[in-house]
Amino acid sequence: DGGITQSPKYLFRKEGQNVTLSCEQNLNHDAMYWYRQDPGQGLRLIYYSQIVNDFQKGDIAEGYSVSREKKESFPLTVTSAQKNPTAFYLCASSMTISAEAFFGQGTRLTVV
Amino acid sequence: AQKVTQAQTEISVVEKEDVTLDCVYETRDTTYYLFWYKQPPSGELVFLIRRNSFDEQNEISGRYSWNFQKSTSSFNFTITASQVVDSAVYFCALRDSWGKLQFGAGTQVVVTP
Numbered sequence: 693d694g695g696i697t698q699s700p701k702y703l704f705r706k707e708g709q710n711v712t713l714s715c716e717q718n719l720n721h722d723a724m725y726w727y728r729q730d731p732g733q734g735l736r737l738i739y740y741s742q743i744v745n746d747f748q749k750g751d752i753a754e755g756y757s758v759s760r761e762k763k764e765s766f767p768l769t770v771t772s773a774q775k776n777p778t779a780f781y782l783c784a785s786s787m788t789i790s791a792e793a794f795f796g797q798g799t800r801l802t803v804v
Numbered sequence: 805a806q807k808v809t810q811a812q813t814e815i816s817v818v819e820k821e822d823v824t825l826d827c828v829y830e831t832r833d834t835t836y837y838l839f840w841y842k843q844p845p846s847g848e849l850v851f852l853i854r855r856n857s858f859d860e861q862n863e864i865s866g867r868y869s870w871n872f873q874k875s876t877s878s879f880n881f882t883i884t885a886s887q888v889v890d891s892a893v894y895f896c897a898l899r900d901s902w903g904k905l906q907f908g909a910g911t912q913v914v915v916t917p
Contacts, residue, residue, distance in 0.1 A: 723903055734810075734895060734909035742903045750904070780847065789903050790837050790856060795849040 695719065698783050698796035705777075705803050713768045713799045715783035724766035725784040725793060728752060735782065741766055742789070770801065777803045806831040808898045810908035817886050817915055825881045825911045827896030833857075838872065838879045839897040843910070849895070855879065886915045 696717045705711045715724065723742050727735040727750075737750030741760040755774025760766055766785075770777045780800050784793040807830040817823050829838065840852040853863060855872050863870050867884045883890050893912050899905040 725905055727907070735907040737904070737906055740904060748902075748904070751906070782849065784849075784905075786905075789899065789901070790854075792839055792851045792854050793897075793905060794851070797848050 696783060696785055696794055696796035698781075698799050701797065701799060703799055703801045705801070707803055708772045710772060711770050711777075711801065711803075713770065713781055713783075713801070715766045715768065715796060717764050717766075717785045717794075719785060719787070719794065720763070721785035721787050721794075722763070723786045723789070723793075724760065725786075726750075726756075726758065726766070726768045727782045727784065729780045729782060729798075738768065738781075777801060806833070806836075806898055806900050806904070806906060808896055808906055808908035810896055810911050812911045813909070814912040814914065817913070819887060819915055819917050820885050823883050823886050823890075823913060823915075825883075825894050825896075825913070827879045827881065827908060829877050829879065829896070829898045831898060831900055833901045835901045837899040839899070839905075840870065840879075840881050841895045841897065841907075843893040843895065845892070852881075852894075883913070886913075888915050888917055891915045 699714045725740045726738040736752050739758040741747035757769045782798045783796045786793040809828045836857045838855045842850045869882045871880045893910045895910045896908045
């Protein structure tokens with residue numbers, strides 16, 4: 693089935709460790725996005741990519757890094773520099789700039 | 805800089821009442837795209853509608869309707885005859901001509917029987 697896969701669904705890490713969240717899509721979409729959602733909050737844009745080997749910072753990029761080496765993959769690394777990494781992370785993709793974005797089921801990261 | 809404002813944090817209604825969700829946006833682009841999404845308790849975002857900046861035609865889909873007004877930079881969403889299954893968080897979003905897709909803070913809709 694076509695779609696966006698985020699793994700794992702739940703992730704626990706110790707403070708000070710880097711962690712990478714996976715996002716894979718088989719929709720042949722050009723654009724991909726990473727968002728962070730805190731309880732009772734909206735979606736805040738971390739990074740986005742319109743094309744392979746290119747990406748731009750969103751509104752809260754500090755403490756995060758991404759890569760876009762393949763069209764179908766857009767992994768997000770939460771570094772130890774991110775002061776408050778515990779959150780729900782959502783990945784999305786869209787075919788074109790005008791098309792709607794489709795979302796994965798999210799990864800809930802807890803840092804202890 | 806672009807911005808999406810959903811001033812209503814939470815709206816509570818009784819089943820069968822109508823509910824209107826406000827969305828006001830800011831952008832300097834002349835070409836942009838607006839969206840509404842629904843996030844049920846399961847957490848996954850569900851796409852509802854897309855509008856581009858050149859299409860101000862209002863739309864109705866079943867019990868859902870949308871009112872896009874460029875003059876007031878608003879893209880409001882109405883649920884007619886609400887049902888318990890409509891209980892969710894609803895997000896308005898704006899994508900600029902560079903591809904940046906930003907969301908509002910969301911409005912929690914609570915429909916009680």
